[in-house]
Amino acid sequence: MEHLTYQLTGHKALPAFGAVLVGVVGSGNLEVLMEQGTDPAHCTFSINTSARGFGPIWEAVVQNFQARHQLAGVAVSINDMGATPAVVSLRLDQAAASLPSGGAA
Amino acid sequence: MNAPLSFAELSARQRVQHLLDAGTFTEILGPAQRVVSPHLALLGVPYAFDDGVVIGSGTLQGQSVLIAAQEGEFMGGGVGEVHGAKLVGLLRRALQVRPAAVLVCAESGGVRLHEANAGLIAVSEVMRALLDVRAAGIPVVMLIGGANGCFGGMGLIARCADHVVMSDQARMSMSGPEVIESSHGVEEFDSRDRALVWRTTGGKHRFLMGDCDRLVEDDVSAFRQAAAALLGQSRALTLQGLLAEHVVLTERLARFGDCGDAMDVWHRMGVAHPEQVTDMEAAQMQGLLSGVALESL
Numbered sequence: 001m002e003h004l005t006y007q008l009t010g011h012k013a014l015p016a017f018g019a020v021l022v023g024v025v026g027s028g029n030l031e032v033l034m035e036q037g038t039d040p041a042h043c044t045f046s047i048n049t050s051a052r053g054f055g056p057i058w059e060a061v062v063q064n065f066q067a068r069h070q071l072a073g074v075a076v077s078i079n080d081m082g083a084t085p086a087v088v089s090l091r092l093d094q095a096a097a098s099l100p101s102g103g104a105a
Numbered sequence: 106m107n108a109p110l111s112f113a114e115l116s117a118r119q120r121v122q123h124l125l126d127a128g129t130f131t132e133i134l135g136p137a138q139r140v141v142s143p144h145l146a147l148l149g150v151p152y153a154f155d156d157g158v159v160i161g162s163g164t165l166q167g168q169s170v171l172i173a174a175q176e177g178e179f180m181g182g183g184v185g186e187v188h189g190a191k192l193v194g195l196l197r198r199a200l201q202v203r204p205a206a207v208l209v210c211a212e213s214g215g216v217r218l219h220e221a222n223a224g225l226i227a228v229s230e231v232m233r234a235l236l237d238v239r240a241a242g243i244p245v246v247m248l249i250g251g252a253n254g255c256f257g258g259m260g261l262i263a264r265c266a267d268h269v270v271m272s273d274q275a276r277m278s279m280s281g282p283e284v285i286e287s288s289h290g291v292e293e294f295d296s297r298d299r300a301l302v303w304r305t306t307g308g309k310h311r312f313l314m315g316d317c318d319r320l321v322e323d324d325v326s327a328f329r330q331a332a333a334a335l336l337g338q339s340r341a342l343t344l345q346g347l348l349a350e351h352v353v354l355t356e357r358l359a360r361f362g363d364c365g366d367a368m369d370v371w372h373r374m375g376v377a378h379p380e381q382v383t384d385m386e387a388a389q390m391q392g393l394l395s396g397v398a399l400e401s402l
Contacts, residue, residue, distance in 0.1 A: 024178040
């Protein structure tokens with residue numbers, strides 16, 4: 001298992017929201033938990049993944065997500081069981097869509 | 106009339122949402138609280154924030170219930186230490202709040218082998234807690250309809266409950282097909298013969314044998330209806346009842362012990378066309394059991 005963390009700046013502040021969970025830690029799948037973060041200027045990512053050595057790909061995926069959503073004050077926690085980058089992006093978008101104001105790009 | 110929504114295809118969380126009255130579910134120890142397995146991380150395996158089981162309270166047709174749902178996609182629904190403790194805690198809570206029922210959407214291969222003894226102990230603790238709830242006159246209802254079935258220790262737990270509701274696709278047993286095949290050989294049980302596996306462990310066979318009380322279609326509203334009908338319907342838990350069940354099981358073994366296939370069992374039970382059973386609807390099965398063999402057969 002590998003633990004990865006990223007902290008990306010964002011400018012889209014959200015109203016207060018309860019934790020959002022999407023996905024399941026199953027083979028080729030992942031769960032994404034979005035909560036209110038303590039840092040109002042950033043979106044943080046804390047990732048546990050079963051597959052080692054894919055840091056650069058995770059970084060590209062979360063940067064792509066943040067470029068589209070620009071979330072601020074959000075803490076994203078992920079438990080991953082070998083999901084492909086496309087599945088990760090879809091789950092992130094699904095979680096963002098459940099946030100107040102929709103989190104649309 | 107809503108279109109059927111497959112129970113099997115829903116996640117544990119979705120099952121809870123669709124079974125209960127809309128918007129009434131309150132989760133206990135939700136994912137944000139991060140009560141996770143202490144064992145999996147040591148083994149380098151990702152954990153899940155809810156340890157693969159959702160527990161909480163809500164209402165079903167206005168009556169208060171406690172509910173648990175196992176997530177079959179996470180570790181095959183395996184019962185680990187935290188997973189089991191959540192089930193035990195929910196059952197103990199039932200003694201305090203006295204709900205109309207405790208509903209358990211069981212989908213599990215049994216003990217989570219990564220957690221070995223902790224998982225085994227958890228299963229026995231769940232059984233004990235479940236029997237305490239039954240002894241208090243609160244019904245425990247198992248709802249089994251997931252693709253992973255209900256096996257191992259969870260199969261034992263399910264059969265401790267007051268009522269078992271299954272779909273045709275659901276399976277329930279002690280040892281799973283692969284386990285039987287690896288211990289007794291392919292001649293005993295061919296785990297790759299899906300039709301055989303479903304005939305032998307599936308909802309229809311369980312229903313005909315009396316191990317499952319209600320057979321429903323793979324539709325979440327059918328499960329909801331069945332659960333609602335069982336609210337407040339507890340079964341007495343007595344020594345006499347247990348002894349009577351032992352007699353039934355002994356007779357079953359004597360009567361069907363030499364059958365090689367569930368179809369042989371159905372034939373011996375007096376089912377006129379056992380080869381047609383696998384194609385029957387859940388509602389037709391009810392007629393079959395009450396001896397009212399349908400004309401269409």
